[in-house]
Every structure is written in C-alpha cells, then in structure tokens.
Amino acid sequence: xxxxxxxxxxxxxxxxxxxxxxxxxxxxxxxxxxxxxxxxxxxxxxxxxxxxxxxxxxxxxxxxxxxxxxxxxxxxxxxxxxxxxxxxxxxxxxxxxxxxxxxxxxxxxxxxxxxxxxxxxxxxxxxxxxxxxxxxxxxxxxxxxxxxxxxxxxxxxxxxxxxxxxxxxxxxxxxxxxxxxxxxxxxxxxxxxxxxxxxxxxxxxxxxxxxxxxxxxxxxxxxxxxxxxxxxxxxxxxxxxxxxxxxxxxxxxxxxxxxxxxxxxxxxxxxxxxxxxxxxxxxxxxxxxxxxxxxxxxx
Numbered sequence: 404x405x406x407x408x409x410x411x412x413x414x415x416x417x418x419x420x421x422x423x424x425x426x427x428x429x430x431x432x433x434x435x436x437x438x439x440x441x442x443x444x445x446x447x448x449x450x451x452x453x454x455x456x457x458x459x460x461x462x463x464x465x466x467x468x469x470x471x472x473x474x475x476x477x478x479x480x481x482x483x484x485x486x487x488x489x490x491x492x493x494x495x496x497x498x499x500x501x502x503x504x505x506x507x508x509x510x511x512x513x514x515x516x517x518x519x520x521x522x523x524x525x526x527x528x529x530x531x532x533x534x535x536x537x538x539x540x541x542x543x544x545x546x547x548x549x550x551x552x553x554x555x556x557x558x559x560x561x562x563x564x565x566x567x568x569x570x571x572x573x574x575x576x577x578x579x580x581x582x583x584x585x586x587x588x589x590x591x592x593x594x595x596x597x598x599x600x601x602x603x604x605x606x607x608x609x610x611x612x613x614x615x616x617x618x619x620x621x622x623x624x625x626x627x628x629x630x631x632x633x634x635x636x637x638x639x640x641x642x643x644x645x646x647x648x649x650x651x652x653x654x655x656x657x658x659x660x661x662x663x664x665x666x667x668x669x670x671x672x673x674x675x676x677x678x679x680x681x682x683x684x685x686x687x688x689x690x691x692x693x694x695x696x697x698x699x700x701x702x
Contacts, residue, residue, distance in 0.1 A: 438654025
C-alpha cells in the first residue's frame with residue numbers, strides 16, 4: 404500500500420512538473436519579441452533621390468500591450484546618418500517594440516545644420532513602412548562559428564513529400580495522418596513507475612508506464628535519415644540574405660521613402676500625430692496583441 408502511494412505521489416509530481424514546464428514553454432513562445440529588422444531609408448526631394456548626407460532621429464510613441472492604461476509613452480529612439488541614397492540600418496525594436504503597441508513615429512532630420520521635422524512620418528498604422536518577412540527558410544546551423552542558411556526548393560519538397568507518403572500513407576505527401584511507426588506501440592510491456600525513464604519509456608493516457616520498443620525510435624530515425632538525404636536539394640542562401648552584426652539573418656526586411664520638406668517650412672509640412680485611442684480600443688488591442696503572439700507574430 405505504502406509503495407503504491409509512493410508511486411502515485413511520484414507520478415503526480417512528474418505530472419505537475421510537466422504541465423508547469425509546458426505552460427512555461429507555451430508562454431515563452433507566445434511572448435516572443437518582434438523579429439529583427441533591417442530597414443532601407445530612401446530620402447527624396449520632390450520625388451527625386453536625395454544624395455546628400457542626412458542626420459536623422461526617430462522617436463516612436465505608443466502604449467503598453469500588457470497594462471490596462473491608455474497613457475502614451477515614448478517607446479523607442481533611434482539616430483543615424485544616411486550617407487547616400489538607400490542606406491540600410493539594423494532598426495530592430497524601433498518600429499515594433501517588445502510588449503508595446505506603436506501608435507506613430509516622428510522623424511527629425513538635419514541637412515547641413517538645417518533641421519526639419521516630419522511628425523507621424525510612417526502614416527496610419529505605419530503603412531508607409533513596406534516590409535516582407537524571411538520566408539522558405541528550411542534550416543539554419545552553425546559551422547565553425549558561422550551561421551548557414553538554406554532555402555526550400557521544389558526538388559527538396561518533392562523528395563520530402565515522397566518520404567512522407569511512405570510514413571504517412573493517408574497524409575497526401577504531408578506529415579499528417581496515420582504514422583506507420585506507431586504500429587510498434589500496439590502491444591507495450593508495462594514497467595514499474597520508478598523505472599520510467601524518458602526516451603526509453605512512455606506514460607500512456609491510463610497513467611501507467613510502458614517500455615518503449617526499440618523498433619519505434621529506430622523507425623522514426625530511419626525516416627529522419629531519408630529526409631536528411633533530401634537536404635542535398637536545398638539552396639545555400641547564406642551569402643544572399645541580410646544578416647545582423649552577429650551573423651544572424653534578419654527576420655524582417657523593410658524600406659521606407661521619406662520626402663525631405665523645405666527646411667524653412669518644415670513646421671508647416673508636419674503631419675499631426677493621431678490622438679491616443681480610447682480605453683475600449685486599448686482593451687481590444689491588448690487581446691489582439693496576445694493572440695498574434697500565439698502565432699509568433701508581433702503587435
């Protein structure tokens with residue numbers, strides 16, 4: 404009786420720890436910060452490229468995504484000098500900031516000591532920022548301290564699809580449906596709970612521990628090795644994608660066109676920033692922000 408109580412206690416402790424860890428992992432994924440961002444700035448004058456150096460400062464304002472307050476805050480500050488037309492900068496955590504909702508951004512510029520200001524220079528909902536996310540990246544790895552990136556190709560997809568057809572017959576070439584390796588889990592041998600070890604044992608829905616048949620992981624590893632063979636069809640794009648100073652690929656690439664106003668009349672060309680949003684919209688944005696983060700998207 405005492406032994407059974409000890410086994411039950413161990414199982415409950417393991418279950419609580421597992422659920423706690425799962426909740427922590429899910430919360431961490433949902434609470435991921437915005438992707439890294441490289442933005443190209445195109446300063447123009449009367450619709451034509453402006454090639455003189457431009458010193459500029461960007462300040463973005465918004466509200467907290469987690470506090471029930473409508474207080475407008477300065478959430479980011481970025482300064483640089485654009486030496487030529489089409490200058491690129493790592494502007495991560497400027498337009499999109501962790502746990503913040505951006506309302507608008509102001510830009511102050513300096514050309515030969517003549518200043519100009521453009522309030523809300525990205526427009527409503529930052530629509531003046533043209534971005535695309537890094538897509539079709541199959542994997543990245545570090546070799547000799549260097550990040551390597553590979554892109555999915557049609558040949559790779561065809562090769563992998565044929566393997567999925569073999570191991571997931573009802574999945575139409577995708578990793579879904581009945582998994583043939585599960586046949587090795589049909590008749591499992593029970594094991595004492597105190598001998599239950601990860602990777603070699605499994606706790607089923609009935610709360611009991613079972614010995615994992617060696618054929619099951621061997622079957623899965625066989626599929627994995629076949630997919631590894633398909634990786635010869637991947638395209639190495641390490642030298643084709645934009646990377647930050649640490650060698651990691653940017654998650655988002657953006658560009659923005661900025662029309663330089665006449666410096667003497669900059670105040671009259673400024674665009675008024677939007678008014679802070681009401682409490683109802685703040686609450687809706689709070690839930691919207693958390694919903695987006697469930698799918699690894701930023702607010």
